[in-house]
Amino acid sequence: MKNLYLASMVVILIPINAIAQTGWYSPSIITDELNTVFFVDSLNGWVGGGFSDGSGSIKKTSDGGVSWVAQTMPVTSSIHRIEFLSQNIGFAVGQTGCILKTTNGGVTWIQKSSGTQVYLESIFFLDSQYGWACGLDTILVTTNQGETWSARSVPATALWDICFRTSQEGWAVGLYGDCFKSTNGGDSWTSVSAPISGMSLFGVCFPALSRGVVIEGDQITLSTDAGNSWNSVYSGGGSQLNSVSFADALNGWVVGSGKIVKTTNGGSTWHEQTMPTPYGYLTAVHSPDNQHAWAIGGGIVLKTTDGGETVNNDWIYAGSGLNNSYIISLGVSGTNLFAGTLAWGAFLSTDNGSSWTPIDSSLTNIDVYAWIVSRETNLFAGTSGGGIFLSINKGNSWTAVNSGLTSLGIRSFAASDSNIFAGTYDGVFVSSDNGANWRIVNSGLMNATAWSLAVKGTYLFAGNYEGVFVSRKIDASWTVIDSGLTNIPVQSLAVSGTNLFAGTNNGVFLSKNNGVSWNAVNSGMTNPYSGTNPSIWSLAVNGANLYAGTSLGVFLSTDNGTSWNAINSGLPITDIYALVVSGNDLFAGNSYGVWRRPLSATPTYVEKISSTIPLTSVLNQNYPNPFNPSTAITFSLRAKSFVSLKIYDLIGREVAIIVSEELAAGVYTRKWNASNIPSGIYFYRLQAGSFTETRKLVLLK
DSSP states (O other): OGGGGOTTOBOOOOOOOSSOOSSSEEEEEEEEEEEEEEESSSSOEEEEEEOTTSOEEEEEESSTTSSOEEOOOSSOOOEEEEEESSSSOEEEEEGGGOEEEESSTTSSOEEEOOSOOSOEEEEEESSSSOEEEEEBTEEEEESSTTSSOEEEOOOSOBEEEEEESSSSOEEEEEGGGOEEEESSTTSSOEEOOOSSTTSOEEEEEEEETTEEEEEETTEEEEESSTTSSOEEEEEOTTOOEEEEEESSSSOEEEEEBTEEEEESSTTSOOEEOOOOTTOOBOOEEEOSSSSOEEEEEEEEEEEESSTTOSOOOSOEEOOTTSTTOOEEEEEEETTEEEEEESSSOEEEESSTTSOOEEOOTTOSOOOEEEEEEETTTEEEEEESSSOEEEESSTTSSOEEOOTTOSOOOEEEEEEETTEEEEEETTEEEEESSTTSOOEEOOTTOSSOOOOEEEEETTEEEEEETTEEEEESSTTSOOEEOOTTOOSOOEEEEEEETTEEEEEETTEEEEESSTTSSOEEOOTTTSOTTTOOOOOEEEEEEETTEEEEEETTEEEEESSTTSSOEEOOTTOSOOOOOEEEEETTEEEEEETTEEEEEEGGGSOOOOEEEEOSOOSSOEEOOOBSSSBSSEEEEEEEESSOEEEEEEEEOTTSOEEEEEEEEEEOSEEEEEEEEOTTSOSEEEEEEEEETTEEEEEEEEEOO
């Protein structure tokens, strides 16, 4: 009965961060093995579980999960589920038929008779009086707010969750696909077919009268007709899903093994949210409103105060299933991502990099150096010794298309109209019939290996050990164009508007006249000690933003290469061999796998209004203030430093990232458009090296 001595003891925990954070984060770590979590509002909540010796525990927080206080329990049973009807009235169920009730927020818990000694897994109240509990071979009913409970007949089974859609119609689900339905308030139960047969069902809820959600195995299934029919709406790719919670009719979360997924449309669609590592296995989730949610697993408590959707500005690992493969190429077709590896074959992701599956069963060479998509559905893979392979079914099967190729070492692709170009160890080949036949187009191309290809209007460019070459027609001869190109080989090429960029083993070069002349554009990349620039392995363009994958990580230029800023936070290794833009994200491939960074995290252009070095760093008051909807923020930097300028609301939640990049000494201004932000008082904070300053601004709509 050692729990009786814990009433006034503050739980020993590790506070991770007392300052409001974005997305999901861990406010604390508890030493218990947690099974359940329930919050009545943004501050007050309870967790339940047990210890390694089998005894149980209930703990309460009044500060949103930063600190926890153990509550007195009259039994030693491990707690499996907690539910509160109000801030004061709550219930807990667990092992040995344990049912506990509190009427004072858990200050005291009173044991109620369940009439059973089996474990109870779930408890659900439809209103203040009617409730149900379920467990091993057991369903219990109360009609008087849990004061007394009576058993109902149910077939022998291990039930895991229970939920009532109305006062008469309810569902109970459990292991091995067992699913039961009652139409008389739980007095009797009928076995019904599970949405997906054979899978264990760990959660059921009805966020709206006609909409039901069941989690089973790695699937989320949805009913829009009050449970008469069900359809799978999400697959976890083999990851076990354990718990579901809806804050209202539209917003809900499901958690499981390495997964946090959310819906904002009543369960019709689900999307994965960023889960902080290394918190892998989550057992329960609860959300009192559409912004606040808590998830638990083991002794870990995770929390979000912004719906979990706030952008993580760091690179995050997006290579589950790649087995730490050495990534040398990335491709994209619609919402499908493709990764080519060194010696490990090809992989496909259909969920934005969250998981990958191998697609190389019929590839005879597993070094995949290049990708290209033609006619929307034709996917070509270029290998180092097997030539070119074509798939018309997202890589499920491949056919070699090497007719006319005299070199089977493929390093690059490009496309123009109906023509596909392949850069090989022996030069450039072209196909005008979707890869069925290839012919060589090498006249004038010195040192035939074509490391990179790019198309700009009617011009075709090739980069190799000798520099850059241009061909003005498909079968025209090649001409070297290397005036001002002082470094070779050219390993990557990219076109952005009227500009042509070449990546070499010593930085980036820009041509504004189709390669007639070149200028080095490496400001921000150059090593201040050696004076050298990184090797440029890959280039990618997204609107006005140019990205470079280099031997020193990823760099971004928003001004056509005039200046570059490193964006490497979160990357464990900086050699980046492949870059690709897909949807709202930038993906990078290195020897550790694939990494993802949201495009919205890209620093936008900051205007430098003076190069005069100020005596001190200063953050000026925004103008105008109050404003609607735009304002300008000006600041001065005494020395070159990494600059972070962020907007926060009154309770410390991050609202916007205005600047996040390295800037030279000088005076800068940055405009902020708050058209999608509600009226109110906000704070903007500048951090530049050791300098920090915060000011207030007022948005008045």
